[in-house]
Amino acid sequence: MERIPVSGPWITAREIAYVTDAVTNAWYGNANVWHERFEKSFAEHVGVKHAIALPHCTAAIHLSLLALNVGSGDEVIVPDCTWIASAAPITYVGATTVFADIDPRTWCLDARSFEACITPRTKAVIPVNLYGNMPDMDALREVARRHGIAIIEDAAESIGSEYKGQRAGSFGATGVFSFHGSKTLTTGEGGMLVTNRDDLRARVLFLRDHGRPPGDRLFHNTEVAYKYKMSSMQAALGTAQLERVEELVTRKREIFAWYAEELADLPGVTLNHEAPGTKNSYWMVTAILAESIGLRKERLMELLDAEGIDCRPFFHPLSSLPAYSGSPQAAVARSRNSVSYAISPFGINLPSALNLTREQVRRVAVALRAVLAAARPA
Numbered sequence: 001m002e003r004i005p006v007s008g009p010w011i012t013a014r015e016i017a018y019v020t021d022a023v024t025n026a027w028y029g030n031a032n033v034w035h036e037r038f039e040k041s042f043a044e045h046v047g048v049k050h051a052i053a054l055p056h057c058t059a060a061i062h063l064s065l066l067a068l069n070v071g072s073g074d075e076v077i078v079p080d081c082t083w084i085a086s087a088a089p090i091t092y093v094g095a096t097t098v099f100a101d102i103d104p105r106t107w108c109l110d111a112r113s114f115e116a117c118i119t120p121r122t123k124a125v126i127p128v129n130l131y132g133n134m135p136d137m138d139a140l141r142e143v144a145r146r147h148g149i150a151i152i153e154d155a156a157e158s159i160g161s162e163y164k165g166q167r168a169g170s171f172g173a174t175g176v177f178s179f180h181g182s183k184t185l186t187t188g189e190g191g192m193l194v195t196n197r198d199d200l201r202a203r204v205l206f207l208r209d210h211g212r213p214p215g216d217r218l219f220h221n222t223e224v225a226y227k228y229k230m231s232s233m234q235a236a237l238g239t240a241q242l243e244r245v246e247e248l249v250t251r252k253r254e255i256f257a258w259y260a261e262e263l264a265d266l267p268g269v270t271l272n273h274e275a276p277g278t279k280n281s282y283w284m285v286t287a288i289l290a291e292s293i294g295l296r297k298e299r300l301m302e303l304l305d306a307e308g309i310d311c312r313p314f315f316h317p318l319s320s321l322p323a324y325s326g327s328p329q330a331a332v333a334r335s336r337n338s339v340s341y342a343i344s345p346f347g348i349n350l351p352s353a354l355n356l357t358r359e360q361v362r363r364v365a366v367a368l369r370a371v372l373a374a375a376r377p378a
């Protein structure tokens, strides 16, 4: 029985041709041509002024915090349910991580919980477009504006998503993307920071190259900083993927539609939400089981694994992880974030790889139905 992978890219002859060109020609005077092409077309796609290619999205969040002067004594709010990369850079800069609750429908940062977490020390918020969905951006932006808090939009999972006709990644002081191999658009490893602000762009370019301005040839570093650069082979791969981004996002939406059709009449199973006025790019098709079924995500993953189906657990609340066991903020979050703690134990990401077939989706649906039928009390 062929295993069904949970995620993976869609690579064509175009990607191979562009990477071949980069490895052949992008040296000497042409060392930056693929970066320039990738960054320019990426900024155009998102609808922002600047895009800066980076080695990963984690670096993009780190540089965003540094460029916004977030540091020791400051607090940064993140939704409790997200990949740890959304939050880890808060610790890198010496700031305090505050875990807010998620919205029960979008699974993204809840605006009321965000506001309730604000203190005089709050400097930034990192809303996350979870699994390709968008939060209530108007509400989040209104709260942030009223309290003078900078937004770093974690759009790692949401290339091609939209909110009221505006592209994901364009809502904050900065927006950040990941091109990890599991993401909708991939460069193997890679990331992008986007911004409309010239000052942030200049500061990020300086910080990501060991504290020297772009074009410096005299090795005159004025600050101890970081080395966060993407290779031209990755930029070439990203350029090819970006030229196909509509195709990639359309396939993701198609995969979601297949699952929605297969699982439509299955009681107790909730799939990703798409609020009116938003476009969900469905990075990962996600199923939340009703608690009454009595199946937790770890057991469900085991049962599907036995059928040759790879799944992932819905992100655990960060505040529940051993990594944050010493954090007083995590202790507060564990009793406050009731939505995160109600949803996360019962959620899994279903196979959502870009090479998935209609037939494989049917096989997953059949397996899921069988597992649920066996679990349901008679």
Ligand SMILES: *Cc1c(COP(=O)(O)O)cnc(C)c1O
Pocket: 055, 056, 057, 058, 059, 082, 083, 085, 086, 128, 154, 156, 157, 177, 178, 179, 180, 190, 191
């Ligand atoms: C993948 C991901 C990241 C991190 O991306 P890297 O490129 O691996 O650093 C950050 N935030 C979210 C929400 C992600 O899914």
